[in-house]
Amino acid sequence: xxxxxxxxxxxxxxxxFIETYISNSNIYPEALRESMAYSLTAKGKxxxxxxxxAAYEACGGKKLKSILPFACAIEFIxxxxxxxxxxxAMDNDDFRRGKPTNHKVFGEAIAILAGDALLTEAFYxxxxxxxxxxxxxxxxxxxxDTLVRIISELAYAIGAKGMVAGQSLDILSEGKEGDIxxxxxxxxxxxxxxxxxxxxxxxLLANCGIDYLKSLTRYGxxxxxxxxxxxxxxxxxxxxxxxxxxxxxxxxxxxxTYPKLYGIEESKRKAKELISEAIDSLSSFDQxxxxxxxxxxxxxxxEK
Amino acid sequence: xxxxxxxxxxxxxxxxFIETYISNSNIYPEALRESMAYSLTAKGKxxxxxxxxAAYEACGGKKLKSILPFACAIEFIxxxxxxxxxxxAMDNDDFRRGKPTNHKVFGEAIAILAGDALLTEAFYxxxxxxxxxxxxxxxxxxxxDTLVRIISELAYAIGAKGMVAGQSLDILSEGKEGDIxxxxxxxxxxxxxxxxxxxxxxxLLANCGIDYLKSLTRYGxxxxxxxxxxxxxxxxxxxxxxxxxxxxxxxxxxxxTYPKLYGIEESKRKAKELISEAIDSLSSFDQxxxxxxxxxxxxxxxEK
Numbered sequence: 001x002x003x004x005x006x007x008x009x010x011x012x013x014x015x016x017f018i019e020t021y022i023s024n025s026n027i028y029p030e031a032l033r034e035s036m037a038y039s040l041t042a043k044g045k046x047x048x049x050x051x052x053x054a055a056y057e058a059c060g061g062k063k064l065k066s067i068l069p070f071a072c073a074i075e076f077i078x079x080x081x082x083x084x085x086x087x088x089a090m091d092n093d094d095f096r097r098g099k100p101t102n103h104k105v106f107g108e109a110i111a112i113l114a115g116d117a118l119l120t121e122a123f124y125x126x127x128x129x130x131x132x133x134x135x136x137x138x139x140x141x142x143x144x145d146t147l148v149r150i151i152s153e154l155a156y157a158i159g160a161k162g163m164v165a166g167q168s169l170d171i172l173s174e175g176k177e178g179d180i181x182x183x184x185x186x187x188x189x190x191x192x193x194x195x196x197x198x199x200x201x202x203x204l205l206a207n208c209g210i211d212y213l214k215s216l217t218r219y220g221x222x223x224x225x226x227x228x229x230x231x232x233x234x235x236x237x238x239x240x241x242x243x244x245x246x247x248x249x250x251x252x253x254x255x256x257t258y259p260k261l262y263g264i265e266e267s268k269r270k271a272k273e274l275i276s277e278a279i280d281s282l283s284s285f286d287q288x289x290x291x292x293x294x295x296x297x298x299x300x301x302x303e304k
Numbered sequence: 305x306x307x308x309x310x311x312x313x314x315x316x317x318x319x320x321f322i323e324t325y326i327s328n329s330n331i332y333p334e335a336l337r338e339s340m341a342y343s344l345t346a347k348g349k350x351x352x353x354x355x356x357x358a359a360y361e362a363c364g365g366k367k368l369k370s371i372l373p374f375a376c377a378i379e380f381i382x383x384x385x386x387x388x389x390x391x392x393a394m395d396n397d398d399f400r401r402g403k404p405t406n407h408k409v410f411g412e413a414i415a416i417l418a419g420d421a422l423l424t425e426a427f428y429x430x431x432x433x434x435x436x437x438x439x440x441x442x443x444x445x446x447x448x449d450t451l452v453r454i455i456s457e458l459a460y461a462i463g464a465k466g467m468v469a470g471q472s473l474d475i476l477s478e479g480k481e482g483d484i485x486x487x488x489x490x491x492x493x494x495x496x497x498x499x500x501x502x503x504x505x506x507x508l509l510a511n512c513g514i515d516y517l518k519s520l521t522r523y524g525x526x527x528x529x530x531x532x533x534x535x536x537x538x539x540x541x542x543x544x545x546x547x548x549x550x551x552x553x554x555x556x557x558x559x560x561t562y563p564k565l566y567g568i569e570e571s572k573r574k575a576k577e578l579i580s581e582a583i584d585s586l587s588s589f590d591q592x593x594x595x596x597x598x599x600x601x602x603x604x605x606x607e608k
Contacts, residue, residue: 033469
């Protein structure tokens, strides 16, 4: 299947699940529900849950609908991180995905709480679907052992040694001279950790073996870093309308980025090298890993 | 055992675990670790993890050290909620437990991130200790099924239908005329849900039966509401030095409280009634539930 069609189809499943989930959620007060829904349905690329799907399928998994709650939990986490990152006390951004940021619409208090709720709801999704029936198929059984493992891996990836540490480093290094080790550490933690966890989760949900899990981890680490380098490049030379957020903001905020330390051309070369390494990591997989390979190339060439 | 000694001994276990955990955590950047440690070690009453212990012991549980990570995860969650609640965009409080609030010391960005990290770390604690050995005792085995159940119950209690919803309602109802249903809903969600979940978690960790779990739930709901009413009363007539936070702040912020709707005397009567109901819920338990009974009375008479 062509990669664009693959991305579109998987995104469709994810958008539908999230739409249904948040519409039927009975969350009260309504402002909290609206604030969560506003950012959840802001038409992101859904690249992280799609990676979870692609890794699951690469390992022979076939029950896509049954893993939707787990894949979507990742998107809940990603959404929470965007809402909190955009806050005035953090990156102070006014636009995201072509719309005013959450706190601009709902106020800071509700934005903070919506982020907290999305993070928490992710763990609820992960722990409340251990035995899901898929229409027209036999019952799927994801063991509690697997769930506990997934929850542990994910919590580690996004916590005080992962994503939150990366965001803290990012904030603290603004306006300071930084070296390549600090930059790599920020990128690996802030962006790479959740992307790697998404890929590993797909493998774990398909009960893949340890060697395949190692390959998926290498793949995830490489595309994770490449993804952030491409993000940095787009922040310099991208199209703000297409991106849905302002261009040049990294420079204005004196962020530590790859283009700043290496220049644009060397950054592009580095991203290309990482994508190539990511694809190499999949050598032991058959054609069922083609979507993972296609996503790696797509991430390099994306314009938003 | 006298209740004060019980509280002191259990609090000692919890303080030690948290101190060791955060000192050995290797969290980087240091500002994030310090911010987390600052609020975690701010000498709270530790009432929620103690309730988890007391419920566990009431159901025959004896391996206190082995359930420490789970009990302390509750304190991590409570601490995160305090840090976020104190933020300028939320309750805008300057003092907590006799010290400047987290954002006053570390700035808003790191305070938000420390809260996020503590919430996430709680789920890491819950999912990473499924097989803990206790010194001088046989291996304890908490099944993955039990862990998934606990994670699900806790995530529900503190998420968009529990604690976060309560805090949202609380913020949104400031300065407005409110009725008793709204007030009860705020208190049940904002304070009651986590307290009830703490008690239930103790029962689940001891593999208690469904009837005992129901009794523990009723106990938790009653003391949870009583706890918050007493909090409201202390905010009117407490001693700010003993409380470690300012008195009269609810009135200044035009918060919806029991004393505001019912007056002080009727609020005291209501708290007493709830505590009495909580103790009645434990009628099927033997003397091993005495700490739970003692805690209920302690919560009514506390001065901070």
